[in-house]
Amino acid sequence: MTDPNRPTDGPFPTDGASPTDGASPTGATPPADRARRRSQSWFAGADKTGFFHRSGIKAMGVPDRMFDGRPVIGICNTWSQLAPCNAHLRDLAQYVARGVYEAGGLPLEFPVTSLGETLMRPSTMMYRNLASMDVEETLRANPLDGVVLLAGCDKTTPALLMGAASVDLPSIVLSGGPTLTGRREGRQLPSGTGTYEMYDQVRAGTMTPEDFVGAEACMWRSNGSCNTMGTASTMASLVEVMGMALPGNAAVPAVDARRRTLAHDTGFRAVELVREELVMSRIVTRKAFENAIRLNAAIGGSTNAVVHLLALAGRAEVDLALDDFDRVAAGVPLLVDLVPSGQYLMEDFFDAGGVPVVVNELGDLLHREALTVTGRTLGENTEGATGWGSPVVRRRTDPLQENAGIAVLHGNLAPDGAIIKPSAATAELLEHRGPAVVFEDIDDLRARIDDPDLDVDADSVLVLKGAGPKGYPGMPEMGNLPIPAKLLRAGVTDMVRISDARMSGTAFGAVVLHVAPESAAGGPLSLVETGDMIELDVPGRRLHLEVDDGELARRRAARGEQRPAGSGGYMQLYLDHVTQADSGADLDFLRGRRGSEVPRAGH
Known part of the structure; x- marks a missing residue:
């Protein structure tokens, strides 16, 4: 019996339009373009392989007409109850699918490794690269022409972008949005x-x-990521200014109905990206990275953006170095008055117009001609955006801080660099000299930091070793070392702290981070002893250990080589291949684009 839903011209029609095509302003797709789509390698054949692939999808209730050559869009979902910030992404995925269907595409949702800051140990950062591998291989191994990347909690956004960049399909990000104000x-x-x-x-x-x-x-009144300008909101803002998400992506609260509308529109646009053959590499360019660096300064964004953007640049084959974060952001003012660099929260930022307003206020400081996933330029996307006089987004003529970029430090304590976020630090501590109080690892820190007999005062410099990419392992967010309890009781609210760790985007203080090389890789940080004098000079971009080279050589010889031992599995792979913070802490063999070539059939 003939299936009434099957087009009369066989499994891959040549008329160029499906029953629901035509929603896209680009019109119906020519047959030659449809034949080039990756999904047709799975679904177009009239042989047993095509039968096998179509039959499997039909088992989920998909009608035959959906195999007529329309774009197949993957919905890459980081939903998990182990990642509470992303627990609403299941719902958003349904709205993405609606948009895909409306535009004439076929949505296929799939899960990937979910990374939640609230529960994972020893660090979500250790698993960012694993999640990126999951994304990359899933995209390449399946009949997908484009992908919507559903991200939320801190590491999910860079992980998804890194994996997608290595494949280079038409891709678009939908962030989960911030939680309501606590x-x-x-x-x-x-x-x-x-x-x-x-x-x-x-x-x-x-x-x-x-x-x-x-x-x-x-504190958390709904699903969604932190309501501060932490790493999640920072990365959601940066993907928007880089052109990888629709305007407004960063700030719409997670449970606001407009987040669902944005999800629908994102799914619709994903289909158009495939028809226009607008792949990720056309959008994630050097200009896009420079826009991200400058916006990060203007919003008081997380220091974690540094290590994530460096890793993404390595995947996208864009030339980007640690020192670019200082040079490119030079002169960019802090405009967004959000915690931890200011006083307001993400709901307030949304009410003030979000990223588009900041983009307009930055004006010629950004590459406004950069292409975005809308098919238009960044400047065209944000034209007319206004903050309605909200105090959350300041004017360039009245910034919170004149020069807000992340400062990159060099010196004998950080030969390959270290970073500090001046906008979140006490200004008086940006030029400081004091004696080191050294903690050999996080266990040593926890055991002694509140010891009333600890020899420490407000001028001391707290130093933590063993918290870098290899040392912890996984470079945890422990760089904002706690101030000793006896000093807190004395009214001390900030101190200079130095480590090879990271710091949460929600944290604050005069904290020097990402010291490279890390102590576990034999960096000079491993040689610091309690009592050594350390000089921090942020205006001079200098981090100096006042110990002569001869003494450091003696200490190095006495210390000997120390290599972190793995225990097999992914941790062993990670320890053997992770790079240092100044190049993104990615796995060395994952750098670069490997493309979207269709693998050989397995049946």
Whole structure:
């Protein structure tokens, strides 16, 4: 019996239009273009292989007409109940699928490794590269012509972008959006940042442990990522200014109905990207990275953006170096008054117009001619965006800070560089000289930091070793070392802290991070001893250990070579191949684009 839904001209029709095509302003797709699509290598054949592939999809209730050559769009979903920030992405995926169907495409959702900051140990950063491998290989191994990348929590955005960049299909990002504003006892409670502040109050004896626990339910009032300008909101903002997401992607709250509308529109646009053959490499260019670096300064974005953008550039084959973050952002003012560099939260940023308003205010500081996933330029996307006079986004003539870029430091303590975020630090500590108080690893830190007999004062420089890419392993967010409890009780609120670790985007302080090479790789940080004098000179971009070369050589010889030992599995692979922070802490063999060539059939 003939299937009434099957087109009369066989498994791959030549009329160029499906029953639902025509929604795209680009019109129907010519037969030759349809034949070039990757998905047709799976679905167009009239042989047993084509039968096998179509039959498997039909088992999910997909009608025969969906194999007529229309674009097949993957919905790459990082949903997981182990990643509470992303727990609503299941819902958003359904709206993405609606948009794909409306535009005449076939959506196929698939899961990849989900990375949640709230639960994973030893560090989500260790698994960012694993998730990127999951994305890359899933895209290449399946009948996908384009992909929507559903991301939310900190590492999911760079992981998905890194994997997609190595394949280079038409790709578009949909972020999960920030959680609602937390409130406690009539005050706004910033997620992440509030945790650090309240825990310090507990350690100082000004807040009870019971009150601290009571605040847990007040901080996150919904699914979604941190409501501060932490790493999640930073990366969502950067993918928007890089052109990889639709305008407004960064700031719409996770549970706002307009996030669902954005999901629908993202799915619709994904189909058009395939028809226009607008692949990721045409968008993620050097100009896009420079726009991201400058926007990161203007929004007071996370230091984590440095290591993620460096890793993404390696995948995208774009020439980008650590020092570019200082040079490119020179002169960019801090315009967005958000925690931790300011006082407002992401809902306020959304009400103020979000990233498009900042883009317009930055004006000629950005490459406004850069291409985006809309098919238009960045400048065209944001034309007319206004903040309605909101105090959240300041004018260039009245910034919160004149020069807000991340500072890249060099010196004998960081030969390959280290970074600090001046906008989140106490200004008086940006030029500082003091004696080191050294912690050999995180266990040593936890054991001694609140010891009342610890020889430390406000002028001391806290130094943590063993927290870099190899040393922890996984480069955890422990760079903002806690201030000793006895100093908190004395009213000290900030100190110079130095490590090879990272710092949460929600954290703050005069914290030097990403010291390279790390101590576990034999970097000079491994040689620092308590009592050594350290000079931090942020205006001079200098980090100097006041110990002569002869003494350092003696210490190195006495220390000997120390290599972190793996235990097999992914951790062993990671330790054997992870690069240092100054090149993105990616796995060395993952750098570059490997393309989207269709693999040989397996049946």
